[in-house]
Amino acid sequence: MDPMGDVAEFPIRSMSQRDAGSYSCQYSTKWDPPIWSEPSDPVELVVSELKYPKPSISLRPSGGVALGGAVTVWCRGRHQNARFLLYKDGNLTTLQDMETTGNLAEFPIRNVSQRDAGSYSCYYYQKWYTFILSHPSDPVELVVAEPKPNITLHPSRQVILGGAVTIQCECRCPGARVLVHKAGVPDAWRAMDSTGDVAEFPIRNVSWGDTGSYSCRYRTKWDPPVWSEPSDPVELVVAEGTDPAGPQQTDPPPTEPEGEGGTNSTQLGTALATTHPGSAGPGASEPSPAPGLTRNIITGGSAAAAGLLLLLLLLPFLCYRRTRGKKGRAPRQSR
Structure with a gap:
């Protein structure tokens, strides 16, 4: 075509597969003989058909x-x-x-x-x-x-009631925001900015409520931030501690509900009951006193009787000695 200006337009209507391909253009002068330009760089015409559905x-x-x-x-x-x-x-x-x-x-x-x-x-x-x-x-x-961090408890996973433990989250992520989360409690989490490879979360005066499973993760400070995978969980076990001064007399420990590893009241009563050969079982008559107790009573009674007999024998002897002493000093008058 002869353009009216600097641009020539070649419309293609009702596209078909035959129209797909590589196109280029060139132009010539109207001199005689004409002089042709170099061809343009090619352009690809891609035809997309509905018979090729999206993958x-x-x-x-x-x-x-x-x-x-x-x-x-x-x-x-x-x-x-x-x-x-x-x-x-x-x-x-x-x-x-x-x-x-x-x-x-x-x-x-x-x-x-x-x-x-x-x-x-x-x-x-x-x-x-x-x-x-x-x-x-x-x-x-x-x-x-980011790769998941590693979580540990120090000094150990088991801590006594009232003690202290530190949760360490090793992430090798200086400058990242580190979070520690307790399983089953959505609001139980703590956060801090890491200054090195390990972030530490101390728990002082440990209580029963601190028992549970903990995990940690971190996020970068990029925009948008990138979260790491959560660490493998670690279990914190809280146990009752012992008195360093040694065992002392205390009240009997409270019983725990049956089925949770404790001892119910029936079991405690059975453990504390004193039994001996020939004693009756539940529902029988009251058992006789223990042999040791009877032996102590008999021994005490015998000692008391012997003392009384010795006193009765000593009294006439003292009276006789007193009468002899008086005869030696003055004539005894008869009554």
Whole structure:
């Protein structure tokens, strides 16, 4: 065509598969003979048809992947012998492409970094229709999480009532925000900014309420922040302590409900009951006194009787000695 200005337009109406391909243009002067320009750089015209429905896309493993881990993007089409193209964040620059004999392509991503996080989609086309792409798949989001920290209790997992314990969360995440959470209690958590590789959460004057399962995680201060995987849980056990001065006389310990590892009142009564050979069981008459007690009573009674007899024998002897003493000093008068 002869343009009216600097631009020539060539409309293509009612597109078909035959219109797909690579196009270029050039122009010539109207001199005689004409002089032709160099051809333009080519441009690709891609025709998308409804008979190529969009593929499905998924991640294996699904969800987030730890920093430095590996993930595979699966793209499944509806036609055999297809070539698949993987894109990221809507950028049509192909990240990876793969030709298959079936309808499934796998795109591995190894040693995942934060640059790999984002939204992925894929296309496919058949080999003999190079310029006919399918519709893009629905996007799938790849979330890259920080590696999970390690949690420990110091000095040990078991602490006496009223003692102290420290929860240590090792994350190697200087400057990150570290959180400790107690399982089953949504509001039971503490947070601090880590200055090194280990964040410490002390618990002083431990009570029964501190018993439970604890885990920790951290988040970066990037925008947006990235959360780590939670640590494996650790169990804090609170036990009753002992008096350093040694055992002392105390009131009987309270009984615990039966079925929770304690001893019920019936068992305590049975344990404290004194038994001896020949004693009657529940519902029989009261048992006779113990042999030791009877022996003590008889011994005491015998000693008292012997003392009384000795006194009765000593009294006449004293009276006789007194009478003899008086005869030696003066004549005794008869009565």
